[in-house]
Amino acid sequence: MDTELASPRGAPPGHALGEIIFRYACLGAATFLLAALAGVVVSLFIGGLPAFRTFGFGFLTSTTWNPVSEVYGAAGPIVGTLITSFLSLLVALPLALGVAVFLVEFCPSRLSRPIAIAVELLAGIPSIVYGMWGLFVLAPWFAAHVQMPIAMNFAPDSLVGKIFSGTPNGANIFTASLILAIMILPYMAAVFRELFLTVPPQVREAAYGLGCTPFEVIKAVVIPYVRRGMIGVIMLGLGRALGETMAVTFIIGNSHGFPHGLFDSGSTIASTVANEFAEATSDMHTSALIALGFLLFVITFIVLAVARLLLREAKV
């Protein structure tokens, strides 16, 4: 806006050195951010290289993860990460949209602010708290009221029994997804709300003026207006779910290999790293875990980059 006026050319000579030092300190700090990101990629890649070299493409497709025989295949954690993320998105997306629409369109204005703040605070609670709640409250309840009835009423080899097979202790892929959903719900709702508020009031009022019901305004005017941004928010939620560590580590059951059913225990990339890294038994074990981290970085980076590109024009 004022680049012309603010050009350092006009600065008095006595200030020149301080000006240059300050300017380059700021530039250096900004460059440091890029260096940090590059450092993460490079260090994870170098750390994971021995595992990639040894196991090759099989690292992605093998389900054997065995620290004793030094064979590492990451298919189990990769699939676990994808399943839990998509399941949690499936649960959280409609709820987050509902919350955002409610706050923007239907909520009495006196309540709207406190509820919006409560939702944002929910997004700020550390994930370890969600994890403990999942382990000590959700899991026992789920085992007693969902898993046991299903196990009692359906034979293990029936279709239902197969889909919902698993130890009835509440620590499984499904409950992990539920916890993830509760975690990304407030975050997505908060960004959806900001996004909906970017729709110009004239557009909305014009639709109301034509006699639209609120539902029709949302469907025909608001959502088309922010469609790209909405995909961005979904990707942001997905990025969160993919990398979420502690809450999942508490409740997913932490077993390697392929999950056999929805209620089977499993693992994600992040939970595997969190569980095993500090106690890694050998260099190859460490390298395999860092290689997992590299994979997670690549996946989340793509997802988050797409999200930011889609959200940039909405300025959210």
Added chain:
Amino acid sequence: MTRAARRRAINGVFVALCSIATFIALSALVMILWTLLSKGLGGIDGMIFTHDQPAPGSPGGLRNAIVGSLIMCALGMAIALVIGILAGTWLAEYGAGTKFGHVVRFFNDVLISAPSILIGLFVYELLVAPFHGFSGYAGGVALAFLATPIVVRTTEDILSLQPGALREAGMALGASRAFVIRKIIWKSARTGLLTAGLLGFARISGETAPLLFTSLGNQFYNAKLSQPMASLPTTIFQFALSAYDDWQRLAWVGALLIAVAVLFINIVGRVLARETHRS
């Protein structure tokens, strides 16, 4: 059913669904807070802040973890504030509109949401493996990497809100650009900069994953940054997954302390931010 009635009915269902969704989200918040209060509040006694973590079966507190968390968060915030405010200043004052500015802003936004456990792995490779030891330094640096992008983003937002006339006035008096930024813009935005720090602090104070293999944890009291250091989140993690009732009780107390601290910092930050926007 007439067309109008049908449209009204659909709308009614839609309103009801949205209300239910909000109710579900809020009840999740209430349930989690309720569990925290009911399980954590009873465990708070004088020993929590004055005694270190106990062996299973004996009484004790969380002093070593609380002190460790405070020290590492302080180190993390010190680094994050310096780098974050400088980088945010560059984005708002020098780099606005430049290509490099766009690139930095974009990658900073990606960094904000990057999985924290990967930062832990990175700092392990950077500071733990080369020096053959877990340390409080590594923990603090890991936390700094997490807080910095938030400080950058908030600083840039706040500085961009400062009126251009303020810069022009300073410059018209013959002050250099750096002088104007440091003595006028920063000063006028100081509440906002404080908010930036608070938001970054709220983010890192509950972080567990990046500390697991940088500061590791320590069952004893330790205020030396060169040694492995306890922290509330890692102690909670260890205690919650243990088989001992009294350790689990302490884990709930710790979780309550962290949640209350994070909520409190977030609320203060929000109140300050609102005041800035008003003035």
